[in-house]
Amino acid sequence: MSILTPAEARVDLDAVRHNVALLAARAPGAEFMAVVKADAYGHGLLPCARACLEAGATRLGTAYLREALALRAAGITAPVLAWIIPPGEPLEEAIRQGVELSAGSRELVDEIAAAARSAGSTVRLHLKIDTGMSRGGATLATWGGLVDRALAVQAEGLVEIVGVWSHFACADIPGHPSIDSQLAAFEHAIKHPGLSGAVRHIANSAATLTLPQAKYDMVRCGIAVYGLSPVPELGDFGLRPAMTLTARLALVKRVPAGSGVSYGHLYHTAGETSLGVVPLGYADGIMRSATNRVQVLAGGRRRTIAGRVCMDQFVLDLGDDLLTSGDEVVLFGPGDENEPTCQEWADSLGTITYEIVTGIGSRVPRVHLNQRPGNAQQGDRQ
Numbered sequence: 383m384s385i386l387t388p389a390e391a392r393v394d395l396d397a398v399r400h401n402v403a404l405l406a407a408r409a410p411g412a413e414f415m416a417v418v419k420a421d422a423y424g425h426g427l428l429p430c431a432r433a434c435l436e437a438g439a440t441r442l443g444t445a446y447l448r449e450a451l452a453l454r455a456a457g458i459t460a461p462v463l464a465w466i467i468p469p470g471e472p473l474e475e476a477i478r479q480g481v482e483l484s485a486g487s488r489e490l491v492d493e494i495a496a497a498a499r500s501a502g503s504t505v506r507l508h509l510k511i512d513t514g515m516s517r518g519g520a521t522l523a524t525w526g527g528l529v530d531r532a533l534a535v536q537a538e539g540l541v542e543i544v545g546v547w548s549h550f551a552c553a554d555i556p557g558h559p560s561i562d563s564q565l566a567a568f569e570h571a572i573k574h575p576g577l578s579g580a581v582r583h584i585a586n587s588a589a590t591l592t593l594p595q596a597k598y599d600m601v602r603c604g605i606a607v608y609g610l611s612p613v614p615e616l617g618d619f620g621l622r623p624a625m626t627l628t629a630r631l632a633l634v635k636r637v638p639a640g641s642g643v644s645y646g647h648l649y650h651t652a653g654e655t656s657l658g659v660v661p662l663g664y665a666d667g668i669m670r671s672a673t674n675r676v677q678v679l680a681g682g683r684r685r686t687i688a689g690r691v692c693m694d695q696f697v698l699d700l701g702d703d704l705l706t707s708g709d710e711v712v713l714f715g716p717g718d719e720n721e722p723t724c725q726e727w728a729d730s731l732g733t734i735t736y737e738i739v740t741g742i743g744s745r746v747p748r749v750h751l752n753q754r755p756g757n758a759q760q761g762d763r764q
């Protein structure tokens with residue numbers, strides 16, 4: 383007997399592999415870092431990381447050390463870079479596990495060097511320059527001092543400067559003037575003679591697909607790996623959305639005309655109808671702003687969510703269609719079967735696909751399709 387899950391996010395690893403190959407072909411000669419932060423953008427860290435490596439990614443990128451350490455704990459040995467390092471992080475553990483670290487301040491270089499000394503090994507370090515995003519990284523004014531500090535601890539054998547990098551603020555806005563000025567600042571910063579052997583990297587998904595001059599020695603792709611367009615105005619670039627979010631109707635019942643539906647009665651039935659209850663809510667990442675707005679596919683038809691999205695559930699007006707509890711509802715997917723896409727959800731909610739897929743909660747199991755033998759290994763959570 384198989385147990386039906388009330389809701390699940392199916393992740394097609396063949397789509398992930400297709401996307402990695404497509405993106406790598408757009409950056410010939412460059413290394414490919416698959417960005418797997420935030421549980422691989424909600425798609426499941428370990429199966430996605432392995433699928434990316436199977437498809438030719440040579441490195442993985444995470445925001446936090448604990449994400450990089452989760453890769454190591456599962457036996458993944460590929461180079462991993464973690465780039466957000468607030469005070470108090472387990473630096474020594476990361477260094478022992480061979481996680482590559484980023485630093486954009488002299489203070490952090492010193493902390494990392496001290497941790498390398500206690501760990502008794504050399505850290506592979508990427509120096510980050512703020513070329514105009516004004517978020518992480520050293521400003522141009524402090525860059526020289528940062529590089530000098532890093533070269534000094536490199537001379538002591540504590541660090542090896544393996545990368546020099548930056549991040550675009552507006553790569554998803556084609557023609558934005560900041561793109562050229564960030565590239566010019568990057569060119570200037572990487573000219574420092576002490577950095578000649580370092581891997582230079584600045585391109586995210588949008589830059590990989592639209593700015594060939596920004597590929598340098600490596601590209602760092604996140605959203606496009608999962609098949610979602612980083613620049614929706616320019617189309618899908620041939621990417622395949624990997625995730626299909628589904629649920630099974632928990633209940634179907636007839637109600638009379640004029641029934642007020644869900645909290646606040648923001649929806650009223652026009653005539654006698656069938657209502658279907660879908661067991662997903664804002665605790666699962668179905669934003670409350672999807673109320674009376676976003677469409678899903680049920681019984682082969684698009685239907686708009688009827689009334690307020692609740693914490694654990696929302697309601698559909700099924701009309702006279704013969705649906706029963708247990709029938710599948712597709713919230714979004716690649717769009718092949720007339721189901722809405724995550725991009726459509728993002729457009730109707732006034733957000734970006736990143737926020738939708740990373741917001742899907744931990745109650746929703748990720749089910750990985752087209753897993754290769756050896757991919758599912760001990761230590762995987764799903």
Ligand SMILES: *Cc1c(COP(=O)(O)O)cnc(C)c1O
Nearest residue numbers: 417549586587588602603604605
């Ligand atoms: C998240 C992130 C990326 C990936 O960005 P996408 O737009 O998802 O491709 C690359 N670099 C850094 C520093 C990031 O934080």
